Amino acid sequence: xxxxxxxxxxxxxxxxxxxxxxxxxxxxxxxxxxxxxxxxxxxxxxxxxxxxxxxxxxxxxxxxxxxxxxxxxxxxxxxxxxxxxxxxxxxxxxxxxxxxxxxxxxxxxxxxxxxxxxxxxxxxxxxxxxxxxxxxxxxxxxxxxxx
Amino acid sequence: xxxxxxxxxxxxxxxxxxxxxxxxxxxxxxxxxxxxxxxxxxxxxxxxxxxxxxxxxxxxxxxxxxxxxxxxxxxxxxxxxxxxxxxxxxxxxxxxxxxxxxxxxxxxxxxxxxxxxxxxxxxxxxxxxxxxxxxxxxxxxxxxxxxxxxxxxxxxxxxxxxxxxxxxxxxxxxxxxxxxxxxxxxxxxxxxxxxxxxxxxxxxxxxxxxxxxxxxxxxxxxxxxx
Numbered sequence: 001x002x003x004x005x006x007x008x009x010x011x012x013x014x015x016x017x018x019x020x021x022x023x024x025x026x027x028x029x030x031x032x033x034x035x036x037x038x039x040x041x042x043x044x045x046x047x048x049x050x051x052x053x054x055x056x057x058x059x060x061x062x063x064x065x066x067x068x069x070x071x072x073x074x075x076x077x078x079x080x081x082x083x084x085x086x087x088x089x090x091x092x093x094x095x096x097x098x099x100x101x102x103x104x105x106x107x108x109x110x111x112x113x114x115x116x117x118x119x120x121x122x123x124x125x126x127x128x129x130x131x132x133x134x135x136x137x138x139x140x141x142x143x144x145x146x147x
Numbered sequence: 148x149x150x151x152x153x154x155x156x157x158x159x160x161x162x163x164x165x166x167x168x169x170x171x172x173x174x175x176x177x178x179x180x181x182x183x184x185x186x187x188x189x190x191x192x193x194x195x196x197x198x199x200x201x202x203x204x205x206x207x208x209x210x211x212x213x214x215x216x217x218x219x220x221x222x223x224x225x226x227x228x229x230x231x232x233x234x235x236x237x238x239x240x241x242x243x244x245x246x247x248x249x250x251x252x253x254x255x256x257x258x259x260x261x262x263x264x265x266x267x268x269x270x271x272x273x274x275x276x277x278x279x280x281x282x283x284x285x286x287x288x289x290x291x292x293x294x295x296x297x298x299x300x301x302x303x304x305x306x307x308x309x310x311x312x313x314x315x316x317x318x319x320x321x322x323x324x325x326x327x328x329x330x331x332x333x334x335x336x337x338x339x340x341x342x343x344x345x346x347x348x349x350x351x352x353x354x355x356x357x358x359x360x361x362x363x364x365x366x367x368x369x370x371x372x373x
Binding site for chain 1: 202224227231248251254
């Protein structure tokens with residue numbers, strides 16, 4: 001079961017690693033719910049899919065950097081973040097970013113996208129919250145078929 | 148011993164060659180099938196083609212009975228994930244990983260990985276061995292023991308310690324000079340009254356908490372006279 005992100009409109013900000021379709025959608029959704037976002041990606045072109053108005057109003061701050069490296073996480077302000085989400089297209093990168101956030105910066109229940117469900121248990125046992133996009137989609141579809 | 152290696156690149160394949168030559172059982176998990184066939188031709192069937200960061204490949208490769216798991220790919224995220232799976236999922240008693248980006252050293256030390264090898268650090272240390280110059284203290288690993296290392300220093304010409312006894316050296320508590328190699332190549336175990344000469348080589352053993360202090364003490368005190 002996924003624990004909800006502990007964020008509300010008083011939150012300082014969330015750090016999101018990976019600005020693909022999922023990362024960009026999470027950033028938009030968090031901002032719509034009043035949570036500012038700092039989003040990291042190694043490719044600056046990835047930020048083109050973020051809503052320009054949100055960047056101009058500084059609700060979303062794009063940061064070019066590697067979310068698995070301590071120095072880049074510091075640049076993104078990880079120490080004062082209320083939530084952490086790693087959602088690149090690579091399970092192992094997400095796990096490493098979340099391990100860095102939790103081990104080096106004490107972020108509790110760092111969320112990471114781990115599509116390979118066989119690996120989830122291992123990362124959950126390390127204190128991360130591993131979420132599989134495919135499993136979520138399957139659950140959702142099964143729900144809508146059964147109900 | 149049965150050693151399971153992740154990655155059949157330069158490091159992984161050389162390691163496999165040496166371990167097999169030493170009589171050990173080896174499996175190499177490698178994604179690239181052409182690398183797998185090259186290795187299999189040279190060493191017999193040792194490879195398991197696949198992504199060593201998934202549970203199924205690790206299981207097929209025998210992670211459950213491996214004595215040691217060694218991750219050698221150029222991707223730290225793959226090495227680290229594989230080590231976590233080997234240790235937590237398969238109970239592999241000993242895991243080791245190559246660290247490609249030195250910045251990750253601090254994180255890797257906090258994870259459940261027994262030994263990490265920073266390849267940049269290793270290369271620089273090796274270069275330093277050949278660049279052995281006055282005032283530089285060289286650090287060599289103790290075989291099979293990653294908590295201790297050997298420190299070797301050459302006493303420079305005009306060293307402030309030239310002609311003075313070992314007892315004049317102020318070394319961190321719990322450390323000592325183990326061996327003094329004279330310029331004639333003759334090694335002796337020094338006592339407090341042994342006199343240090345320029346061009347002598349000093350060998351000391353340091354453990355992890357003290358070797359940086361010991362290195363700094365040697366560099367400072369063996370330095371040239373003002």
